[in-house]
Amino acid sequence: MKSSPILDITLRWLxxxxxxxxxxxxxxxHDEPGGGFSGGLLAASAIIITTIAYGADAGRKLLHFQPxxxxxxxLILSVxxxxxxxxxxxxxxxxxxxxxxxTIIKLGTxxxxxxxxxxxxxxxxxxxxxxxxxxVKIKKEGL
Amino acid sequence: MNVxxxxxxxxxxxALALSFIRLAKGPTMVNRVVALDLIAIVVVGMMAFxxxxxxxxxxxxxxxxxxxxxxxxxxxxxxxIDRDARAQK
Numbered sequence: 172m173k174s175s176p177i178l179d180i181t182l183r184w185l186x187x188x189x190x191x192x193x194x195x196x197x198x199x200x201h202d203e204p205g206g207g208f209s210g211g212l213l214a215a216s217a218i219i220i221t222t223i224a225y226g227a228d229a230g231r232k233l234l235h236f237q238p239x240x241x242x243x244x245x246l247i248l249s250v251x252x253x254x255x256x257x258x259x260x261x262x263x264x265x266x267x268x269x270x271x272x273x274t275i276i277k278l279g280t281x282x283x284x285x286x287x288x289x290x291x292x293x294x295x296x297x298x299x300x301x302x303x304x305x306x307v308k309i310k311k312e313g314l
Numbered sequence: 315m316n317v318x319x320x321x322x323x324x325x326x327x328x329a330l331a332l333s334f335i336r337l338a339k340g341p342t343m344v345n346r347v348v349a350l351d352l353i354a355i356v357v358v359g360m361m362a363f364x365x366x367x368x369x370x371x372x373x374x375x376x377x378x379x380x381x382x383x384x385x386x387x388x389x390x391x392x393x394x395i396d397r398d399a400r401a402q403k
Contacts, residue, residue, distance in 0.1 A: 178389065189382060196375075204372045213379065220386050223393050 178224055186233070189217040197289050198282075207285035211292025218297040227304040234297055241294025249287030252280040322363055329356050343398075347391040354384035 193213035200206030222230035234241075253262045266279040333356065337349040358381045365373035 181385070185382070185385065192379065192382065196379075204375065209379075213383070216383055216386055220389060223386070223390050 182220060182224055186217045186221060189213055189220075193217075193289075197285060200285060201281055207288030208292055210285075211289040212296060214289070214293045215296035215300070218293075219300050222300055222304050227301050227308065230297065230301055230304070234301075238294045238298030238301065242291050242298075245287045245290030245292075245294060247287075248290065249284050252284035252287065255280050319363075319367055326356060326360050326363065330360075343391075343395055347388060347395070350391070351384060351388045354380065354387070358384070 193210040195210075196205035196213060197207055197210035200210065218230050218234055221233050255265055256263055262280075262284075264280050266277055269276040269278055330353065333349045333352040337346055337353065340346040340349060358377045361373050361377035361380065365371060365377065
């Protein structure tokens with residue numbers, strides 16, 4: 172399929188922008204709107220728009236790993252966030268303050284859990300889209 | 315300030331109503347897709363207006379995300395129309 176130059180140039184910036192905004196939503200999601208789920212959906216929409224424009228192979232190349240391995244890694248991270256504490260209730264949160272001199276970064280197990288959710292959502296949605304795109308392509312070649 | 319808010323509200327509602335009319339009676343698929351894109355942009359404007367009126371800055375982030383993802387829907391519709399036109403040839 173011949174693609175248009177408008178779509179080409181828009182996509183080059185839009186994919187980068189979607190990645191940045193999704194990461195922003197992931198990091199600020201603890202006590203403001205956002206979080207792992209919506210960040211993951213936004214990251215998956217970068218895969219969706221690439222798949223729409225250039226086909227399923229370009230989407231797979233952008234994803235770099237198999238979608239199923241994304242789901243596995245995300246689930247492992249989420250369970251790991253719950254296993255950090257032995258004497259407290261499962262999934263109770265632990266915070267660590269990392270001081271870098273000019274600022275203080277608060278890291279904790281909720282962030283690890285959110286990162287797991289982000290990776291799982293990215294894997295699930297992009298596996299849906301890539302699978303549907305392959306089915307459409309097979310049907311079109313069959314006609 | 316109140317008068318400005320009311321004027322902006324009426325203008326946005328009028329734009330939304332006009333684009334809904336185009337969406338309902340658009341003769342071809344292309345008219346409807348453009349009307350849907352316009353509705354998304356007007357909704358982004360409404361969110362920005364509401365963020366200014368209520369001082370809730372989180373609504374601006376929602377407006378950014380809606381503005382980015384509205385492009386994806388339009389691109390998907392464009393691909394669909396392109397495939398249809400090729401199939402009919």
